[in-house]
Amino acid sequence: MIVGRRKAVILDLVLLAGLAGLGGFLLYRITVHLQYSWHWSRIPGYILRYDGEKHRWVANYLLLGLLTTLRLSLWGGLLAVILGLAMALARTGRSLYRQLVARIYVQLMRNLPPLVIIFLFYFFLADQVIPHLELDLHARQAAPAVRRLLTLLVAEPGSISTFLAAVCSLALFEGAYITEILRAGIEAVDRSQWEAAHALGLSRLQALRHIILPQALRQVLPALAGQFISLIKDSSIVSVISIQELTYQGSQLMASTYLTIEVWVTVALMYMLLTFPCSLLVARLEKRLARRLV
């Protein structure tokens, strides 16, 4: 607990002055030596724009990108947790075969660069399998209400296949890290908890669900949340397969407007908008849980 407010001391002031000086110097260098002309006023127009035909404000490139990043992260996170949980249970389970499968999965994912996984997955699996599902076609033929809902929650009917491939490849490599986090959590729960549960007649599944996992999750909640924040950030690499998420939109915008610094600073702030609340939420959750477990 922090008692009272801390007073600013001389050292703080010196540091602050130093930082301000550095910032000023950078601005000076960019403006004078690069002869960079700032056009911050154009940025808001790329977030929201006024649609003259429909007479209302609509999301523009950057906001659209942010929403896609959000959708990618949520679906990817959900899928990664499901995959991670299944693999963690396999790794800690009694079946040797399942242990092996989970181990190979984790090793493979952890020893390959995410970018390589995405390319492999996208061109190999996604390109060969997902198009056969003809998701885009189904989506386009769906009722207007369903189409609108799909667009809101997933992606435009025309790009559902690509989006799905991106979500799957994200979930695939984030799932490996989540597997390891959950495994550590499950193994951190004392053996005696299993025994107490078994002695009461609970089956393995009941013990896991009611006794072991709740305790394991509490242990690893910070790590898990950290991984989710990582996932939000890592989602930027699916820009390489032309998913129009925030980073992709940023680079497109930069190429066409040359507002390099303004665009990337805005993109950075928008990522912060997603990740920072997550960090705060986790800190609060941790505090609440800490009160129960001493």
Added chain:
Amino acid sequence: MEHAMNEEEPESDIIIARNLHKTFPGPVAALVDFSVTVRRGEVLVIVGPSGSGKSTFLRCLNGLEEVESGSIIVDGIPLDDNQRHRLEIRREVGMVFQSFNLFPHLDVLENVSLAQRLVRGKSRAEARGCSLELLARVGLADKAASYPAELSGGQQQRVAIARALAMMPRVMLFDEATSALDPEMIGEVLDVMRQLAEEGMTMVVVTHEMGFAREVSDRVLFMEHGRVIEEGTPGEFFNHPRRQRTREFLRQIL
């Protein structure tokens, strides 16, 4: 259970363990040709030096440990590879551990209620009523909403007893239930155990509390190196031990 061969035996003997054998990694055997039967309503106290296999025997009775050979029958159900038998036996056998092993993420009421709902299929309200009654019996009615970490060791162990009783077991196993307690808390737990014995519960108790063994038990069994050295009524056992080894042990511990 209808058994044709002997009408008396399955009725009166609730635990029949025959020729149990178990080794741990290492040279020392945990159980050597170990046979014990426990009658319905009997309080059997097992004593012996640490590492003698007392706890191992208890843990084999509800399948927490596997025996290498020998047979265990609890209330007519054989403990074998059949997972259903194992769960059935565990339902009928309550266990109290040395280190309590309460579920730290659940409050006291949930600790006692959970298995009633999951295993016995009781409704939330039913389980709650039954749990509060049991908590009152062990003197902890006011602690229902507390978490285990907020309780003393003695209180935690009494909750653990209530939790085991909530399953309406036919047998209760106590694995050094007072060994992890501060001296001033041992009494409150032994009182609950004594009360339980008076109500006619079948109990197998591994303990170092010789006072409890002398006053409450029907039979005392002394074991060492995985074997039965001597057994008898508490009167015989404490006043006229037959074996030299038993006399040495009693001299050390009393």
